[in-house]
Amino acid sequence: MSAPQLTVVVPVHRVEKYLPRCLDSIIVGAPAGVEVVAVDDASPDRCGEILDEYARLHDQIRVVHLAENVGLGRARNVGLARARGEYVWFVDSDDWLPDGTVAAVIDRLAMLNGADRQPADVLLVGHVRAYPDGRTRPDPSDRRLHAAPDHLLAGLAERPELLSVLHTAWNKVLRREFLAEAELSFQPGWYEDCSFSHPALIKAARIGVLDRVCYHYRQRGQGGAITRTSSPRHFEAFDQYEWLFAWLDSVPAWRPAVFSLMINHYIVIVGNDDRVPRELRRAFFRRMVEHYHRYRPVDGYPRPAGLTGVKHRLISGGAFGLYVGLRRAYRAARSARHRLRRSEPARPSGGPLVAVRHAA
Template sequence: MTLISFVVPAFKVQGYLRECLDSILDQPFGDIEVIGVDDASPDDSGEILAEYALRDPRVRPVRLAENVGLGPARNIGLDRAVGEYVWFVDGDDWLVPGCLPHVADRLRDTAPDVLIVDHVRAHWNNIGTRSAMRDVFPVPPGATTFALRDRPETLKLLHTAWNRVVRREFLIERGLRFEPGWYEDVSFSYPALMAAGRIGVLDRICLNYRQRRTGAITKTRGDRHFEVFAQWHRVFGLMDRWKVTGLRPAVFERMIWHYLTVLGNGDRIAPELRAPFFAQMHADYVRFLPPEGYPVPPGPEGLKHRLVAAGRWRTFSALREAHQAGETARRTARRARRRVAPVVRRTARRARDLALGEYYRAELHRPVDPTLAVYAAYWYRGYSCNPAAIYEAARRLAPQVRGVWIVRRDRVATLPPGVEYVVAGTREYHRVLARARWLVNNVNFPDFVRKRPGSVHVQTHHGTPVKVMGLDQQRYPVGAVGMNFAGLLRRVDRWDYSITSNSFSTQMWERAYPADYTTLEVGYPRNDRLALATAEDRGQVRAALGIAPDEYVVLYAPTHREHLPGWRPPFDPDRMLDVLGPRGRLLMRSHYFHDRERRPGGPAADGVLDVSAYDRVEDLYLAADVLITDYSSAMFDYAVLDRPIVVYAPDWDAYRVARGVYFDLLAEPPGAVALDFPGLLDVFRSGAVDDEAAERARTAFRSRFCALDDGHAAERVVRRVFLGETP
């Protein structure tokens, strides 16, 4: 028999579900099954479950026709489970690597009805906070089991379903199920502990409980938080039905603690609902108070209990407001102290910047220009990428919108004729940033830019990610040196729209950049040109580059390594040209972070063209017959052309450890793979560059990442963002 059935409900967790599934399936223990329940999720959670099921027979997906909620979805998974034990793991949490053999050993050694495992709260800012395990069990129980009446302090462990592994037959025998509604764990976990004859505790951290920045019900205001009362009523109803004695005081204390926790969280109960919530707390206090009393906590927490007992809402509220006012005053004082030093250090050299800042703030008080759209790309390096494609489509489809580009002074000459622009850092620059209705960029605008009511910020991004990005970089500090994640989130909070080229990007951005923007999964506007390109377009580009029609062109475009500044993959252009033959031509393009470094001339200079300073990379894609890259997003764009791609990854192992990657590029490549330079040369010598295996890999890659690039992505963005049309 399978030892553990994992039940993983999935609803709006597409950004996290892969990590959850990988954390289970990659454990060094295989006697498991994973029942993934797609609770009619409106995102791609269901598709992710189906994808994993195709490649791992241990995954059994269930797709629900309508949304039933977390509790009923877990029940559906439970009904399909065959394991001796069931572990309910939410789709946005994940297991600690290597934990499962320890869980399995403890289950086999002690045969508990319920095994409680330790966890940490994994906050979005990469801070982890421990559970109450050490406080509740300062001396770990070890490999022993007990009944709840012998260790009632167990009730003080978090009452969730995901921190306990439960014997399936025990659940069936006692008829334990999840109830519908929010706080469904309450009416499952507490009764399970009361009914269990054998409770075990594994004081090993096994699960990361994700504390999401957005999207969790604990950060969602509304009257559904009142559903917590019905869940606790069910607990006391079961206690009466089962005639549970001796535990009522401890359970009652947990109920009041939980109510106070829900009420005390300002993200849950809106001000106008606080008094009614408190009134229900008082009613439940009177209704369920044990005749023998209960252990009232000491100190301020005990005062809260006494105020609930007396129904004194005004006093409770006044004390809370006084506490909050004190906290606000202390935070204000700390901020003021931090600001003093920078103010003192200001000098005359900053006078111009200060004046421009004042000018910008003054412009913020003027009306938003309803016709003005501001465009920028790559930190004002020029006219390119998705913003350029959107600008061109807007000129055609929304001529009433006036588009203005922001560029560095040294890049003005690269702008196409007729493009209106302002130079970064000037008064005009500050004015358009303050007054624009639309702000379109493939990176973030500077921190001083304010999000005005009525303005629309469009983040287009500039590639499908291989390497981890955003908040995910917190787990890879070597590759995130100098990152200010708090500042990043302030910038992300300005976004109204995030443009993505495929569902994979949508999933990764949702996790890396958690905020309340709207995702437009429409394809990449910059790839419209590639999708619609003709043979004539290709010929014109090659002629402009001085490339003959019969030359065999290889474009080499590696990415940069944040963790290894100055390092370049080993690549000898002369040896590559020898392999390509007399009709071979090599285009070399450095990453823009390297300021487009140029290759010095050499014996093979006639066959090598440095295209690092070439602004429109799409032209280079059209000219090339083959792309060689490593971890660059270039592969996703070039794949639109359905031409050979070679992944050259000589530092793959080091890169994925230091920088982090979102998927195994060697397992799912867009074509042939080489791990060293001799291997790269052999790919071309042997014909593996475009053999049957490479073509199969490219077809699968294109199906996953390029399906939306049909030549009309920019039009879809303009119609939604500028014209307000909905699909």
């Protein structure tokens, strides 16, 4: 039996409500040459049973049951070790793929690789955030995919801005031999995508782009994902970036770009009320300041403009009080704008906005 062209690795834990939709979106209508390696990360619900039932019905699904929970990154590594495909795609089990996506990915790889061409190391794909009420929203970073050419890029040297595309594993289809040659795998702990996604793009000699929505990234409520979970474990982001900057010693040219992305990521984490507990935010800020001064490139870095750039300056100066004040002022202004929009008179259909003058 010939090796499959694509292995989809699906780590599974506490997602029995979402798992069938995820699996169906991968295998229904998938062309030949696709396999699924599902890793049951000692899930305490019915996920293991659901996976076994799907494996009985679909020959292309293989299931690995782990005796103990190892976390998302290590579960992905287990799936990667058992993958047989030329390419591997890490799909989270609470997300799903639009109809026809797997076939579109395989067609794109075939077009890019062609006859007698060096194969793509990474294929970047588009995604949307999917909300519980059915709304979807494009990710702003996906705009960098729109102008990408149809041919293979000569790595990030040709399009360095692609490093700023959302740093997740699931928006990248990766050549399995490339991962082995680059010795890339997932680190343990939360925010494991940081220390995997950036090195994968930096090491890739040939990058392709599929500018279409290939992935629905489910936005779950409080506690449904680590981005909506209040926990001290958000401090593990610092461990991931410490590993990443040690790795960057071998490719120092990329340190300035990654440094700016790191600080921006910390700003997102500490600015989300659903993540770092209130009583730990000062300590988190201190770690941000420490990393700012430890890893800031000697020759500077591309500091962002606008409000984000102001935050970079406050982090540089260790000004926690001013940082908190800026955050409160911004939120107050945003709330005022929302109230103003709600109080504006409705625009009559078929005509311009009519101003209503009230008596004093």
